[in-house]
Amino acid sequence: MTTFQVRGMTCAHCAGFVTEELESLPGVESVAVDLPTGNVTLTADRPIRPAEIRNAVEAAGYELAET
Amino acid sequence: MSDLSAREFVANFFESFTREVVAGGDAAAVVDRYYTPDIEQVADGVTLDRQRLIDHLRPVRKNVISCAYDVHEAIRTADRVAARFTIHAETRRGRTISTEVYLFGELAPDGRIRRTTQATRDVSAS
Numbered sequence: 001m002t003t004f005q006v007r008g009m010t011c012a013h014c015a016g017f018v019t020e021e022l023e024s025l026p027g028v029e030s031v032a033v034d035l036p037t038g039n040v041t042l043t044a045d046r047p048i049r050p051a052e053i054r055n056a057v058e059a060a061g062y063e064l065a066e067t
Numbered sequence: 068m069s070d071l072s073a074r075e076f077v078a079n080f081f082e083s084f085t086r087e088v089v090a091g092g093d094a095a096a097v098v099d100r101y102y103t104p105d106i107e108q109v110a111d112g113v114t115l116d117r118q119r120l121i122d123h124l125r126p127v128r129k130n131v132i133s134c135a136y137d138v139h140e141a142i143r144t145a146d147r148v149a150a151r152f153t154i155h156a157e158t159r160r161g162r163t164i165s166t167e168v169y170l171f172g173e174l175a176p177d178g179r180i181r182r183t184t185q186a187t188r189d190v191s192a193s
Contacts, residue, residue, distance in 0.1 A: 010113050010123050012187040013156055016164040017130040024160070036112040061126030 002042045005065035006057050009038055014062070021056040038065070073143035077150045077170075078136050080180075085134040094124040103181045110185040132157045148172045148180075153190060165191045 009015055015033035018040065022031045027046040033039075042048065057064045084101045088094075098106075098121050108115040115123065134156050141150035149171050156164045167190045172183040 008122070008126065010115055010119060011110050012166045012189055013131075013154070013164055014123075014126060016156075016166075016189065016191070017126060017158065020130075020158060020160055020162055020164075061129040 002044070002048060002053070004040055004042075004053060005038045006033075006040050007038060007063040007065050009033065009035060009062060011035075017060040018057060018062055021060040022053070025052055025056055073141035073148065073150070074138045076143055076178075077141045077148065077152060078138045080178075081136050081152075081154070082134070085131075085136075088124050088127055089131055089133065091128065094121045097124070101179055103175045103179050106181060108180075108183045108185070110183075111187055130156075130158050132159055143174075146174050146176070148174055163191065165189070 006018055009018060012035070015035050019031045019033060022028055022040070022042055025044070025048060027044045028042060028048065029045060030043045032041045034041075042053070054064045080101065084097070087097045087100070098117060102108075102117065102120060104117055106115075106117050106120060108120060134154055136152055136154055138150060138152040141148065141152070143149075151167070151169050153165055153167045156166075158164060166187050169186045170183055171185075173181045175181050
């Protein structure tokens with residue numbers, strides 16, 4: 001399970017856009033978004049590289065918060 | 068707009084706004100046609116002012132191809148509106164994200180939205 005924060009999500013559709021992109025990554029089994037905090041929890045059947053997450057988040061039009 | 072029924076007002080407002088958003092053009096100008104400069108939109112605990120609303124249009128434009136609105140019920144007085152409706156957003160990946168919205172809003176005399184409080188839930192077909 002991987003948890004990270006996404007900036008810029010402000011409504012249920014934003015959460016849907018980010019979820020859609022992350023779910024398109026091979027091996028991703030589930031994506032859960034907590035809208036008020038921007039926290040995203042992802043589970044996958046393989047290690048997901050940070051660059052893959054960043055690319056997917058940016059493809060949806062949002063930013064990955066620096067950790 | 069005062070001749071329209073409340074349901075028509077809500078449907079026309081959001082359909083027209085979304086059409087302009089998706090069509091492109093200056094995001095600030097689009098927002099200013101539909102929302103007063105002191106807009107405060109609180110949706111699911113997230114507060115948007117005018118600038119955040121404008122910023123929100125960029126990812127919407129990137130992801131949404133079209134939107135359809137089903138307004139299930141609505142009530143409108145001179146400066147208040149309440150509505151329950153479902154937004155069906157078709158994304159560039161071919162998925163439809165459906166969100167039911169419960170909205171309470173305050174209107175300016177010119178029909179623009181000044182303040183809204185909204186709760187939403189995802190009703191997309193899985």
